[in-house]
Amino acid sequence: MALSRLVGTLIVAGVALAQSSHAATFTVTHVNSTAAQATAIEHAAEIWGGILESAVPIKVRVTFFPLGANALGITFPNGRRDFSGAPLPQTWYATALANSITGTELNTGESDIDIFLNITASWYTGTDGNPGAGEYDLVSVALHELGHGLGFVGLSKKMGNQGSLGTLQASDFAPLTTSFPWPQLDTLPGIFDRYLNDLQDGPLTMMANPGTVLGSAMTGHQIYFNGPLVMAANAGNAPRIYAPTTYALGSSCVHLNEATYPVGNPNELMTPFSSPGAANHWPGPLCIAMMQDIGWTLAPGVGFAENVETTEALQIWPIPTEDLLNINFGGGTRNGSGTITDAGGRVVLAFPRCGPISVAALEPGAYFVRLDETRVHARFIKQ
Template identity: 30%
Template sequence: MSHRRIAGPLGALAVFSIAGSAKAVTITIINNDGANTGFNDPTPVTPVGDNPGTTKGEQALNVFKKAAEIWGSALSGTVEVKVLASFAPLQCSETYGTLGSAGPMSAYYNPRFPNASAWYPVALANQLANRDMNTNQPDIQAQFNSELGKPGCLSSRGGWYMGFDGNHGKRIDFLTVLLHEFGHGLGFLTFVDGTTGKEMSGRPDIYETFLHDATQDKPWTQLTDNQRKSSALNNGNVRWEGPAVTAAAKEILSSTTPTPLLYTPAKFESGSSVSHWDKSLSPNLLMEPVINGDLTHGLDLTTALMKDIGWTLPATTP
């Protein structure tokens, strides 16, 4: 199963600004589901795994709030992050399916940002600007597979698990998928078109500035479009070179190499290639392209990556 970001073009933008000092960032949902579906599904259910919800929709909203709390307390920020979220029938079969997809709805550059020339995803750009760059519009769009567990879509897995306690068994842990998709929306992705190697409007994005091709021994920002296109397929040779990740990798990964690999399989996978950690990393990480059952609702190396791209972490975060 993969859970993927939205690969399409960035849409329109923005949020509400909150004045104040740096503290845990507030992440809220804009429920984009219709009546009686998804986050509004009135089907009665029994509370499960510390989730007290008594309808399917209520339980899903509770898991969203839990994921928002976990991410919100890991990052500092003064501007609320709004996530436009819904369930939808995503690509799926009995053996493989897309669990979710997410991405920023807009991006900005500004000479006053830490990198004066790079695109920043709107949720991060808002924190750097300390104001809402574009009011009344969401920052992140996220979708989750509405068909999971139904005939034809991984039916043997039994659907979503809505508990907080990790006792998902064979089911798919919704909280883990939410944490993963929030990661993409907050900045764990490149805007480079991997099929052409072209940067968005000819400008690097902040994530891209930390990618390094070991074969060509150059950062992605110094590659031509064609070189980036081939680097996106350079399996096992594209690394993250950022100080926070390097420091954290020594603590978290079993590997002795402190510059972790990105997922760059020889055959391009839209929505997965480049914008995930490589599957080979150990222990399994939240931002690998395929969900692993042993994940435990931690943000592992992802928090450090957020620091590298410009997020401020609360002082209490190690």
């Protein structure tokens, strides 16, 4: 049976382990875990640490706790809004993201992320992605829950036919309690919510809050995440969000749609359900691009790089590359000339048009693709 991976919301010492070789480091506090479970969770943190950039260590508290028969895990990100340097006002950001954006620790003494994992589930604690048929892969589930804690999360709630953003209270998740003070959410959305768009009624954040139109949208099964970077990474299409006809607190509106991204799809990690015997140790291109949309900076050389200026998108792949680099501009509709520069801005190669080009002759290192007709650029790593 597939179990639900829930997320709580916004909301925050033991074994400390820092990985200095990563773009972001995590300090994980383990409660009620075995040594093998702790190792698997640290492995998941290291995966995120290689994807996202942050100068501020990310503080995570993981507690094994009885969650009932239907849940594997639930995550509560600590939150901040209207901090100095916040990209958008009146908007909640996970503290791990806010700290990354500002480069300073805004929540001294508080965790960034509280994760609860079901102590009664049958966990596979190996890090090789090879669970038994009846086992849940802990690295995969921890990777999923950390994704929520890092900001893949919204503040939606539905009571009766009234939908709301930013009215969640600690009591909604009793008996679980966060290690940090639950913020007064002030009926404000999270940055993730600002990209949620209902096909019929438009952006959720433009609807009366609380309200019945918002409530209908949350269970209308037609919500999409229209962030510009993820759309550029997805051939112009907004990824579909899980919004089933029966609202599920902690599951609806905070995951990719299960049926659109089933097991085996590269974007399966951030769907609401997890199957025993399955493993996935990479968030997938859509999730990673959504993390960029909400404000994260990617570590050098991660995945699919693009830089968007208004509606124009430059995409380059694979990253890193050893020989061929594909350059796609404007969804393939534009094919002008450009150059490749090194980190110092020196032109090391010129190309007559977009498409696949050979970079085999370049020394290993970081480079930028620049197009002549625009200041759009993208970064890649030559191995």
